[in-house]
Amino acid sequence: MTLEQIIQSLELEVLTAPKEVSEITPTSGYISDMLSCVMTGAKNQSIWVTLQSHNNIVAVACLLDVAAIIITEGAKPDDETIQKAKDEGVVLLSTPHNSFYVVGKLWEMGIRD
Amino acid sequence: MRDLDFNDQPPRFKGKVITDQLAGSITRVEELAYIIRIEEVMTKKLITVPPDASMQLVAELMRVKHISGVLVTKDEALVGLVSTEDLIKCLINGELSAPVSQYMSTELVTLNSFDFLTEALKTFARTGLGRLPVLDEQKKLAGIITKGDVTYGFLKALEHDYHEEEVRRYRASHLFEDIESDRTSLILRYVIKHYDFMHGGAASSNIKKALLRLGANPQLARRVGIAVYEAEMNLIIHTDHGGSIHVEIEPHQISIYAWDDGPGIADTEEAMKPGYSTASEEIRELGFGAGMGLYNISRCVDEMKLESELGKGTQLTMKVFLKEDETVGEGYQSEKE
Numbered sequence: 001m002t003l004e005q006i007i008q009s010l011e012l013e014v015l016t017a018p019k020e021v022s023e024i025t026p027t028s029g030y031i032s033d034m035l036s037c038v039m040t041g042a043k044n045q046s047i048w049v050t051l052q053s054h055n056n057i058v059a060v061a062c063l064l065d066v067a068a069i070i071i072t073e074g075a076k077p078d079d080e081t082i083q084k085a086k087d088e089g090v091v092l093l094s095t096p097h098n099s100f101y102v103v104g105k106l107w108e109m110g111i112r113d
Numbered sequence: 114m115r116d117l118d119f120n121d122q123p124p125r126f127k128g129k130v131i132t133d134q135l136a137g138s139i140t141r142v143e144e145l146a147y148i149i150r151i152e153e154v155m156t157k158k159l160i161t162v163p164p165d166a167s168m169q170l171v172a173e174l175m176r177v178k179h180i181s182g183v184l185v186t187k188d189e190a191l192v193g194l195v196s197t198e199d200l201i202k203c204l205i206n207g208e209l210s211a212p213v214s215q216y217m218s219t220e221l222v223t224l225n226s227f228d229f230l231t232e233a234l235k236t237f238a239r240t241g242l243g244r245l246p247v248l249d250e251q252k253k254l255a256g257i258i259t260k261g262d263v264t265y266g267f268l269k270a271l272e273h274d275y276h277e278e279e280v281r282r283y284r285a286s287h288l289f290e291d292i293e294s295d296r297t298s299l300i301l302r303y304v305i306k307h308y309d310f311m312h313g314g315a316a317s318s319n320i321k322k323a324l325l326r327l328g329a330n331p332q333l334a335r336r337v338g339i340a341v342y343e344a345e346m347n348l349i350i351h352t353d354h355g356g357s358i359h360v361e362i363e364p365h366q367i368s369i370y371a372w373d374d375g376p377g378i379a380d381t382e383e384a385m386k387p388g389y390s391t392a393s394e395e396i397r398e399l400g401f402g403a404g405m406g407l408y409n410i411s412r413c414v415d416e417m418k419l420e421s422e423l424g425k426g427t428q429l430t431m432k433v434f435l436k437e438d439e440t441v442g443e444g445y446q447s448e449k450e
Binding site: 044 | 313314315321331335338399400402403405408
């Protein structure tokens with residue numbers, strides 16, 4: 001399951017894609033809006049689902065090497081955050097759906113770790 | 114006249130989906146096209162004939178030297194070019210004894226030696242020609258440039274870039290080997306400002322990058338990155354005036370010191386417990402204040418000491434011990450205590 005297929009099937013808006021999404025294969029997922037919990041729980045190459053959209057999510061994603069961040073409930077990061085994500089090579093995706101829905105879909109698609 | 118092809122786009126990108134990776138390479142090559150001058154890559158050893166030489170001589174030169182065009186000069190000035198096509202016309206007419214001036218092309222597209230390669234690329238694309246004479250500032254013939262010369266020039270420049278990057282990486286990863294002392298360390302210092310959420314994570318991300326460049330394995334760089342991130346955010350969120358982070362890198366261990374001048378922690382034992390937090394509602398809304406920071410650090414480092422005095426400040430010391438296969442800077446053996 002590539003990130004490209006996930007983007008298509010969940011109809012995610014791509015805010016930044018500094019890496020080739022067809023070449024990224026997320027192996028696990030994590031959901032939390034508390035950054036320190038993400039630090040503890042998210043694995044390498046996981047998809048992180050959150051409704052946080054401020055610039056510190058990029059720092060966290062970068063340190064953890066997460067495959068992508070899905071920002072839920074239509075929250076939009078500001079331009080500086082988007083720029084920072086581009087510079088740091090972090091894939092930012094957005095959806096109007098809530099986190100519960102997104103995680104349910106990811107589970108259905110087979111991301112269950 | 115040859116067919117004209119008005120297409121400014123270099124053919125290798127034509128019709129291709131430009132991926133980020135390709136875009137990266139275009140950027141560097143494009144940059145080089147504006148840095149390298151035509152005179153740096155053109156061929157300066159020229160085979161020329163005067164206008165009164167016979168076509169017989171041109172045919173002989175093309176055969177012996179394996180070239181497809183001969184420049185015609187008079188008093189160092191370029192007056193024409195005999196191409197294979199011109200020679201064929203001459204052969205059809207059976208006039209090999211005719212002077213070059215009778216068959217040479219005189220409407221020539223030329224380049225200036227002091228122009229950048231981008232001009233050559235544009236002209237090749239516009240005219241469809243494979244080789245162009247180059248004139249110097251006095252309009253005298255200085256050389257000839259082919260598409261092959263341009264490609265070779267790019268490759269040489271890119272190879273040079275690549276080599277420089279290799280040297281830089283090699284130097285960083287052998288840092289500790291090359292310097293002799295009883296104990297060598299590299300200290301990175303970062304000043305963290307109170308409430309500077311904009312730069313939150315900058316120090317930890319820079320430290321992680323530095324470790325990777327020094328040759329640390331990614332898992333180790335990640336552990337240190339997480340520990341420094343939590344310390345960094347604590348300084349941003351919980352201090353009066355921010356603080357400092359020093360990271361001392363040695364081949365056998367990494368020591369991280371974070372300190373501030375207040376307000377201090379009342380009960381350090383309590384603060385270490387997962388879930389304990391003094392963060393405000395505003396901070397929690399940003400996703401901080403889960404009470405996991407110090408606990409996370411303890412999971413990432415091998416040794417951790419938290420000292421604090423109310424009204425004075427806090428000092429947090431963290432140490433990560435490196436195993437032999439994790440060593441940074443390739444200097445483990447010589448530096449180990």
